[in-house]
Amino acid sequence: MGSISSFINLLFSSKYTVAFTGSGVSAESGIPTFRGKKGIWKRINPDTVATREGFLKNPVFVWKWYLERFKTLEGAKVNYAHIALAKLEKKGLLKAVITQNIDGLHQKAGSKKVIELHGTVKKVKCLKCGKKFSSSIASNTLPPTCPKCGGLLRPDVVWFGEPLPEKTLNEAFQEVSKTDLLIVIGTSGTVMPAAMIPYLAKQKGAKIVEVNTEETPITAIADLFFKEPCSILFRKLMEEAKI
Numbered sequence: 361m362g363s364i365s366s367f368i369n370l371l372f373s374s375k376y377t378v379a380f381t382g383s384g385v386s387a388e389s390g391i392p393t394f395r396g397k398k399g400i401w402k403r404i405n406p407d408t409v410a411t412r413e414g415f416l417k418n419p420v421f422v423w424k425w426y427l428e429r430f431k432t433l434e435g436a437k438v439n440y441a442h443i444a445l446a447k448l449e450k451k452g453l454l455k456a457v458i459t460q461n462i463d464g465l466h467q468k469a470g471s472k473k474v475i476e477l478h479g480t481v482k483k484v485k486c487l488k489c490g491k492k493f494s495s496s497i498a499s500n501t502l503p504p505t506c507p508k509c510g511g512l513l514r515p516d517v518v519w520f521g522e523p524l525p526e527k528t529l530n531e532a533f534q535e536v537s538k539t540d541l542l543i544v545i546g547t548s549g550t551v552m553p554a555a556m557i558p559y560l561a562k563q564k565g566a567k568i569v570e571v572n573t574e575e576t577p578i579t580a581i582a583d584l585f586f587k588e589p590c591s592i593l594f595r596k597l598m599e600e601a602k603i
């Protein structure tokens with residue numbers, strides 16, 4: 361277990377701190393995580409709703425599933441972990457958030473530099489012409505079609521078996537190449553290539569601080585590990601650091 365004072369020392373002595381987050385950072389906002397006891401993938405097979413093949417097989421079903429999720433995500437409130445990361449960025453103590461989440465809560469909390477590796481709940485895109493629209497377009501008939509070319513619209517997220525947008529991935533790797541302190545929050549470190557990020561940072565000599573309610577494969581390379589809900593840990597950190 362890490363000590364808050366060591367975390368504070370790392371935070372104030374590092375030149376380029378970056379946060380890497382997964383669904384666990386939004387768990388205390390009431391958004392279910394993917395794995396673990398009550399994980400989303402316990403209730404539905406990702407092949408059915410989180411692959412291109414699954415979508416093409418039954419676009420209406422997948423749209424209904426996503427619209428359900430969008431409702432939860434849109435209605436969710438930021439929790440103190442999101443707020444703390446935005447405050448640290450404002451203070452110049454955090455340079456970027458690289459997130460696997462599509463819920464937009466980092467931006468809602470005020471974070472400016474947010475790299476969304478797996479896309480966003482805010483947008484949909486046309487399978488035919490690639491044009492993007494706000495997700496609100498998918499509110500009436502399902503499956504929604506492109507106002508421009510009539511093609512099928514899909515959520516603007518990265519499904520299993522799909523490559524991450526090159527520009528986004530390169531941007532994330534750029535941040536990793538500059539970081540000397542990576543704070544890893546609420547990820548099981550399962551999904552590649554996102555899960556490579558902590559190892560790449562470690563390889564280049566960055567310090568790793570992990571915040572998770574349970575141990576993960578990343579814990580083995582963490583310089584500090586805090587086994588507790590992230591909003592509670594960040595409350596302690598910000599209070600003790602008087603930020």
Ligand code: BV8
Pocket residue numbers: 381382383384385387388393394395396399410460461462478479517518519520521522523524545546547548549550551552553571572573574576588589590591
């Ligand atoms: C790719 C969509 C290659 C968005 C998601 C076969 C074929 C093709 C690829 C593969 C294959 N086999 C394996 C792969 C690679 C695959 C992969 O990694 N699979 C894993 C499961 C083995 N990856 C891919 O397919 C990727 N693409 O490889 O393309 C390619 C290249 C070129 C050309 C063609 C193809 C694409 C991966 C993206 C998948 N998209 N979601 C959406 O709808 O949300 S996956 C899903 O998992 C989410 O995106 C999520 O972000 C991501 C990672 O999960 P986590 O965020 O870590 O969440 P999880 O629930 O797992 O963990 C939560 C953690 O929080 C836990 O540790 C828990 O303890 C902790 N926690 C809980 N509460 C708290 C907390 N911590 C702190 N505080 C709390 N309060």
